[in-house]
Amino acid sequence: MSHPASIVVAYSADRYGEAALEHAAGLARKDGARLVVVNATLGSSLVDARFAHDADIAALRDRLVADGLEVVVRHDVVNDVADAVIAAADQEQATLIVVGIRHRTPVGKLLLGSVAQRIILEAQCPVLAVKPAG
Amino acid sequence: MDLLLDGFQTALTPENLLFAALGVLLGTAVGVLPGIGPAMTLALLLPVTYSVGADSAIIMFAGIYYGGMYGGSTTSILLNTPGESSSVITAIEGNKMAKAGRAAQALATAAIGSFVAGSIATVLLWIVTPQVADIVVTLGSPSYFALMMLALFAVTAVLGASKLRGFIALFLGLAIGLVGTSTGQARLTFGEPLLADGIDIVVVAVALFAIGEALWVAAHLRRKPLEIIPVGQPWMSKEDWGRSWKPWLRGTAFGFPFGALPAGGAELPTFLSYATEKRLTKHPEEFGKGAIEGVAGPEAANNASAAGTLVPLLALGLPTTATAAIMLVALQGYGFQTGPTLMDDHPDLVWGLLASLFVANALLLVLNLPMAPLWARLLRIPRPYLYAGILFFASLGAYSVNFQAFDLALLLVLGILGFFMRRFGIPVLPLIIGVILGPKLEEQLTTALKISQGDVSTLWSEPVAVVVYAVMALLLVAMAVAGLRRPAEPPAPSPQDEKELIER
Numbered sequence: 001m002s003h004p005a006s007i008v009v010a011y012s013a014d015r016y017g018e019a020a021l022e023h024a025a026g027l028a029r030k031d032g033a034r035l036v037v038v039n040a041t042l043g044s045s046l047v048d049a050r051f052a053h054d055a056d057i058a059a060l061r062d063r064l065v066a067d068g069l070e071v072v073v074r075h076d077v078v079n080d081v082a083d084a085v086i087a088a089a090d091q092e093q094a095t096l097i098v099v100g101i102r103h104r105t106p107v108g109k110l111l112l113g114s115v116a117q118r119i120i121l122e123a124q125c126p127v128l129a130v131k132p133a134g
Numbered sequence: 135m136d137l138l139l140d141g142f143q144t145a146l147t148p149e150n151l152l153f154a155a156l157g158v159l160l161g162t163a164v165g166v167l168p169g170i171g172p173a174m175t176l177a178l179l180l181p182v183t184y185s186v187g188a189d190s191a192i193i194m195f196a197g198i199y200y201g202g203m204y205g206g207s208t209t210s211i212l213l214n215t216p217g218e219s220s221s222v223i224t225a226i227e228g229n230k231m232a233k234a235g236r237a238a239q240a241l242a243t244a245a246i247g248s249f250v251a252g253s254i255a256t257v258l259l260w261i262v263t264p265q266v267a268d269i270v271v272t273l274g275s276p277s278y279f280a281l282m283m284l285a286l287f288a289v290t291a292v293l294g295a296s297k298l299r300g301f302i303a304l305f306l307g308l309a310i311g312l313v314g315t316s317t318g319q320a321r322l323t324f325g326e327p328l329l330a331d332g333i334d335i336v337v338v339a340v341a342l343f344a345i346g347e348a349l350w351v352a353a354h355l356r357r358k359p360l361e362i363i364p365v366g367q368p369w370m371s372k373e374d375w376g377r378s379w380k381p382w383l384r385g386t387a388f389g390f391p392f393g394a395l396p397a398g399g400a401e402l403p404t405f406l407s408y409a410t411e412k413r414l415t416k417h418p419e420e421f422g423k424g425a426i427e428g429v430a431g432p433e434a435a436n437n438a439s440a441a442g443t444l445v446p447l448l449a450l451g452l453p454t455t456a457t458a459a460i461m462l463v464a465l466q467g468y469g470f471q472t473g474p475t476l477m478d479d480h481p482d483l484v485w486g487l488l489a490s491l492f493v494a495n496a497l498l499l500v501l502n503l504p505m506a507p508l509w510a511r512l513l514r515i516p517r518p519y520l521y522a523g524i525l526f527f528a529s530l531g532a533y534s535v536n537f538q539a540f541d542l543a544l545l546l547v548l549g550i551l552g553f554f555m556r557r558f559g560i561p562v563l564p565l566i567i568g569v570i571l572g573p574k575l576e577e578q579l580t581t582a583l584k585i586s587q588g589d590v591s592t593l594w595s596e597p598v599a600v601v602v603y604a605v606m607a608l609l610l611v612a613m614a615v616a617g618l619r620r621p622a623e624p625p626a627p628s629p630q631d632e633k634e635l636i637e638r
Contacts, residue, residue, distance in 0.1 A: 041358075041359055042356065042516070043355075043356040043357050043358060043359060044355060044356065044516045044517050044518055045359065045513065045514050045515055045516045045517060046167070046168065046213070046215075046359065046360055046513045046514075046517070047213070047359055047360055047362045047510075047513040047514050048359040048514065049362075049514065051359045053361045054361070077356050077357065077358050077359075079356075
């Protein structure tokens with residue numbers, strides 16, 4: 001293959017993001033694909049728990065590289081998280097996007113838009129939704 | 135003593151207890167959020183004073199004032215972003231402690247130290263305030279004029295980094311204070327009848343604190359999120375107690391007198407406390423890496439100085455911090471004659487306030503130790519929601535002053551002024567104090583000159599006035615000498631300054 005396949009994973013610093021990352025890393029290893037980790041934030045609140053700390057991102061990258069994977073990390077402040085993931089998938093010509101999904105209450109759905117839902121609906125490539133175990 | 139017990143009676147009624155609890159909760163919440171301080175909160179709440187009794191409102195305001203101090207230390211420690219200038223020193227060691235996994239101990243020593251310092255300072259306040267008021271009440275207009283000049287001078291020139299910026303702010307404030315026809319002739323009204331009554335201080339305060347800040351945040355909305363350090367329940371080991379109690383007491387000793395001077399402010403005492411603890415510590419190797427003394431001392435100094443600023447406020451009617459300035463506005467809004475006679479004319483109110491400080495302090499300790507993780511969660515609120523709410527209440531507040539749309543236009547103009555003041559690093563405090571004290575200064579000057587039938591020498595005819603002018607002269611000389619000593623200071627703002635400008 002002239003161009004290695006790319007897998008984009010929408011990573012958030014919680015167990016949903018971890019589940020997506022682990023699954024994506026497993027697939028990338030099997031297919032010999034590049035792994036593109038996207039961890040983005042709107043930057044509109046002072047603290048965003050799902051935006052990983054710089055040190056954690058570095059550790060994550062080291063771990064994946066040590067695992068023998070080709071890894072690209074996009075760790076940015078963006079205007080829209082879902083758009084950022086989709087844009088990353090388009091630019092990297094991804095064959096798959098992996099997202100972690102969570103169960104949400106009706107009120108939660110009403111108040112806040114879902115990043116995972118928008119990625120699933122708007123992406124140009126297949127999207128794999130992953131749930132954490134348990 | 136009877137007065138104090140009466141005060142507790144006022145403060146401990148269920149209604150006022152509720153207002154005190156509301157005040158400390160609100161105060162802590164706004165203290166935790168950088169950019170939103172107790173001064174802005176009080177400004178936004180000023181319209182509330184129209185419908186609530188004077189004692190309840192003042193008690194709530196005192197709770198917000200104390201609560202803001204507590205909240206600020208939480209942000210300093212967990213985020214390394216001081217909510218207020220007075221918590222800057224706390225951030226130095228506090229954040230290092232948190233990074234070393236001792237956030238819980240840092241928060242505990244800050245909270246307990248604040249409680250200890252606040253309690254001691256409140257007791258000192260009970261003793262000192264009536265005596266100062268008794269002395270001041272015998273002073274004539276010339277002395278009072280001199281004291282106000284000192285307060286304006288000190289707030290402008292002694293506090294804050296840049297004298298020039300301070301004086302720009304002061305004169306802007308004095309100019310805004312001139313607007314109106316209070317002297318019988320129209321000044322700076324530009325022929326606009328709606329300006330004849332002057333610009334309401336509520337509009338000025340809300341515009342500068344709330345609108346200016348909201349515009350500033352809107353201009354810097356997207357920022358990389360800060361890396362917060364997760365924290366559990368604050369607690370301290372026996373060793374931490376042993377290392378903390380002396381710094382608490384020394385911090386109180388620094389904080390209260392500095393706060394009580396007309397040149398108040400918490401920056402100087404917190405810094406002095408930090409320097410002292412660094413020198414006296416038995417663990418010098420820990421300083422710079424997270425020494426508990428470096429949190430305990432400055433936090434105590436910070437709270438003691440906050441209590442101290444109430445001495446000039448209640449005994450002289452002189453505010454020296456932005457929050458105290460807004461409290462003074464609230465008192466004036468109720469029609470009280472602020473100044474040395476306040477304690478005699480309204481003992482129930484003043485002693486109710488003094489007693490409620492003690493209550494607020496105890497409430498804060500009870501609330502804050504268990505709730506620290508919850509407060510940290512506040513930082514996750516998306517700012518657009520937060521500031522939309524602030525803008526709404528700001529507009530509502532400004533409009534409800536006179537129910538005139540003109541005030542909203544003023545609000546916007548002054549808000550834009552506030553934005554540019556932040557942009558160019560001009561402090562807000564001298565402006566707001568200038569607006570409040572300017573007219574009073576003029577009033578004292580006219581009274582003095584009327585009594586002396588126009589003889590200017592009356593201004594230095596009283597011993598107190600002479601002493602005050604001498605102090606001002608000394609300060610000037612000290613500043614000049616300090617300026618000459620380090621003439622080669624780099625004029626361009628360092629990256630540190632730039633950061634400060636952004637994060638205020």
